[in-house]
Amino acid sequence: MKSKSLQELADSISASAKTLTDYLTSNNLAQPTFEVGAPQAWPELPLDVMKARSELCDASKLMNILGQGNRTYLTWMVYSQADYGALQWLSHFNIADHIPLDKVISYADVAKCANVDEAHLRRLARNAIANNIFCEPRPGHLAHNSVSTLLRSEEQFRDLIAFILEDNLPWTAKLSSAYERWGKEMGSRMNMTAVNVAEDMEEDVFSWMARDQELMTRFAGMMRAHMETEGHGVELFVKGFDWEGVGGGTVVDVGGGFGHISITLAKEFPKLSFVVQDLPSVIPEAEVQCPADVKDRVSFQVHDFWHENPVKDAEIYILKSVLHDWNDVDSTKLIKNILPAMKPGVSKLLIVDGVVPDPGTCSLHDEKPLRTMDILMMINCGAVERETDGWKRLVEGVDDRLKVKNIIRPPGALNSVIEVTFS
Ligand SMILES: C[S@@+](CC[C@H](N)C(=O)[O-])C[C@H]1O[C@@H](n2cnc3c(N)ncnc32)[C@H](O)[C@@H]1O
Numbered sequence: 001m002k003s004k005s006l007q008e009l010a011d012s013i014s015a016s017a018k019t020l021t022d023y024l025t026s027n028n029l030a031q032p033t034f035e036v037g038a039p040q041a042w043p044e045l046p047l048d049v050m051k052a053r054s055e056l057c058d059a060s061k062l063m064n065i066l067g068q069g070n071r072t073y074l075t076w077m078v079y080s081q082a083d084y085g086a087l088q089w090l091s092h093f094n095i096a097d098h099i100p101l102d103k104v105i106s107y108a109d110v111a112k113c114a115n116v117d118e119a120h121l122r123r124l125a126r127n128a129i130a131n132n133i134f135c136e137p138r139p140g141h142l143a144h145n146s147v148s149t150l151l152r153s154e155e156q157f158r159d160l161i162a163f164i165l166e167d168n169l170p171w172t173a174k175l176s177s178a179y180e181r182w183g184k185e186m187g188s189r190m191n192m193t194a195v196n197v198a199e200d201m202e203e204d205v206f207s208w209m210a211r212d213q214e215l216m217t218r219f220a221g222m223m224r225a226h227m228e229t230e231g232h233g234v235e236l237f238v239k240g241f242d243w244e245g246v247g248g249g250t251v252v253d254v255g256g257g258f259g260h261i262s263i264t265l266a267k268e269f270p271k272l273s274f275v276v277q278d279l280p281s282v283i284p285e286a287e288v289q290c291p292a293d294v295k296d297r298v299s300f301q302v303h304d305f306w307h308e309n310p311v312k313d314a315e316i317y318i319l320k321s322v323l324h325d326w327n328d329v330d331s332t333k334l335i336k337n338i339l340p341a342m343k344p345g346v347s348k349l350l351i352v353d354g355v356v357p358d359p360g361t362c363s364l365h366d367e368k369p370l371r372t373m374d375i376l377m378m379i380n381c382g383a384v385e386r387e388t389d390g391w392k393r394l395v396e397g398v399d400d401r402l403k404v405k406n407i408i409r410p411p412g413a414l415n416s417v418i419e420v421t422f423s
Helices: 006-026 047-068 068-078 081-092 108-113 118-130 150-155 155-172 175-185 193-200 205-210 213-227 234-239 260-268 283-289 328-336 364-381 388-398
Strands: 249-254 270-280 298-302 315-319 347-352 402-408 416-423
Touching: 006 047, 006 388, 006 416, 047 068, 047 364, 068 081, 081 118, 108 118, 118 150, 150 155, 155 193, 155 213, 155 364, 175 193, 193 205, 193 347, 193 364, 205 213, 205 298, 205 364, 213 402, 249 260, 260 315, 270 283, 328 388, 347 388, 388 402
Parallel strands: 249 270, 249 315, 270 298, 315 347
Antiparallel strands: 347 416, 402 416
């Protein structure tokens, strides 16, 4: 493979940085910086500017590796687990809360307020600063930068850090042991995963977690933080399918959680009615949270998707962020439970989930998050983020009347919309 030279990468960075800066300036939008108060995410961008941003991310990443040298890059990538330790400690002891947003504060004062040892705080915070989280504008004094304010303002970020770095990291370390135990059968059942080895238990991870309320709270916060990351916006999902073309009728949102997809669609498409199905632990609260203006067209129903779907002949059955939690055997059962409700030639299945792009077919910036999620799913529940072939094999293998008609990844979205017809 021919790789780009340092100079070519530098040119690419320079060109894409200019495209981005010009776009923000001409649209009166704030430039990204590390100052407190700077934007925490990019605004919606037109396609060419979005492409420039992906090029900037890819080229600067490769430039960084070349700049370090391969041996140094790989070595310090492995050691970066120490950085995770520092971040986890700083988040666990809520250090960000004790640093004012608008002024500097001495390490001694932060240590006193947070009730931690100053020497440890200094070492751990300086590690984070070396990763551009917090800053030390004058010796012995801490201050926020735009990155560290996320730890202060967003409770769910702390849950994300706690769940991934305290709970999940030890599971990650057991991936090879799990493979040694089960070989290619690893993950073929939800209780044959790295979590089972790490925790020395034989349940599936969700049943096991359900007994630990604190762990469940961290998990829920982590999910909230995850859903707020770029690419998860509900409006992106709306763009991935011709909703106008459905006309009117019923949409069933299977495993729909709090129904935020159905609620968004109900607001945009007044001729459609929605049934959000989920477990008894979810539905009562979901019903309470449903906004009054769509309550007449969004109903909630307790339904366990391991049983046949009770809503017959609907126009659309949505499975959003559901199937990536389950291996092919379970996903097949799940889809089979919807089939008897579907009306041939009318009902469609809309699967909204990651479709991992084939290597080299898009920027690393667009591919890498899905590759990361794929391995997280492998570690945690033996599940998978599927590639195009994997989705086709799964769906069309359930029943030969099901056909994948279209796969659309709306620009900027992490997930794709997989349109499946039923003849
Ligand atoms: C990852 S969440 C996705 C939620 C929603 N579709 C979304 O995209 O926000 C998976 C959902 O499946 C639900 N679920 C899990 N097991 C279920 C079951 N046996 N029957 C119905 N829903 C279930 C969970 O409660 C959760 O709301």
